[in-house]
Amino acid sequence: MSQIEPNSRPFTVLVEGNIGSGKTTFLNHFNKFEDVCVLAEPIDMWRNCKGHNLLGLLYEDIKKWSFTFQSYVQLTMLQQHLRKTACPVKLMERSIYSARICFVEKMKQDNLISHAAAAVIDKHFQWIKENTDLKVDLIVYLRTDPQTVYDRMIKRNREEEKTVSLDYLQALHQIHEDWLYHKTIFELPAEVLVLNANLDKSVINEEYSKFEPLILNKKL
Numbered sequence: 064m065s066q067i068e069p070n071s072r073p074f075t076v077l078v079e080g081n082i083g084s085g086k087t088t089f090l091n092h093f094n095k096f097e098d099v100c101v102l103a104e105p106i107d108m109w110r111n112c113k114g115h116n117l118l119g120l121l122y123e124d125i126k127k128w129s130f131t132f133q134s135y136v137q138l139t140m141l142q143q144h145l146r147k148t149a150c151p152v153k154l155m156e157r158s159i160y161s162a163r164i165c166f167v168e169k170m171k172q173d174n175l176i177s178h179a180a181a182a183v184i185d186k187h188f189q190w191i192k193e194n195t196d197l198k199v200d201l202i203v204y205l206r207t208d209p210q211t212v213y214d215r216m217i218k219r220n221r222e223e224e225k226t227v228s229l230d231y232l233q234a235l236h237q238i239h240e241d242w243l244y245h246k247t248i249f250e251l252p253a254e255v256l257v258l259n260a261n262l263d264k265s266v267i268n269e270e271y272s273k274f275e276p277l278i279l280n281k282k283l
């Protein structure tokens with residue numbers, strides 16, 4: 064395995080997309096490369112914060128738990144951004160950026176989080192950006208149709224997501240589109256590679272293989 068110099072930064076790639084867009088499948092595809100450090104979303108931590116299932120609480124009563132949940136997401140995502148690796152490439156499932164730009168924003172729009180609570184999250188976010196190294200080299204946007212991800216979500220039947228509606232996925236889709244496709248809202252921390260993630264699991268690995276050199280920062 065090739066290693067990077069002790070103080071240099073790995074080529075950092077964020078994998079973004081709607082709920083059910085196939086981020087895990089994407090990460091699994093790249094897990095086979097020994098030069099790649101794959102950081103899955105810390106969902107187990109969200110399910111067990113000192114014994115509390117924050118993800119479960121969130122969907123039980125979204126208004127009551129949005130702030131608590133997103134505060135913890137922000138901390139766990141920061142830990143992922145700062146995690147050191149000797150690998151030359153680091154692949155992260157989601158980021159502190161999508162937490163703030165997609166999820167907190169959606170909660171704000173829906174009045175699920177007070178403007179005061181959102182301001183606190185934002186203050187933390189701004190401080191983190193200014194005082195830590197969140198540098199990213201590439202964003203992979205797994206672009207999907209809301210109906211496709213809704214069907215996948217129903218099929219996977221994750222206990223906490225039973226109350227997630229097609230409307231919610233449509234709205235989240237729109238925010239991802241505005242941020243990563245139309246590029247009309249917020250900042251973009253890196254260039255975006257858009258992939259068609261509507262494709263079926265049986266063919267999607269072939270699609271991902273085509274983009275391996277770009278994602279792994281290898282010259283063609």
Ligand code: DCP
Nearest residue numbers: 081082083084085086087088136157162166224
């Ligand atoms: N979530 C949230 N706020 C965040 C990040 C995630 O409310 N800042 C929620 C949405 C989902 C769950 O956490 O219910 C996991 O969402 P992701 O879209 O990040 O991960 P998936 O497991 O759905 O990814 P995929 O199916 O693409 O592999």
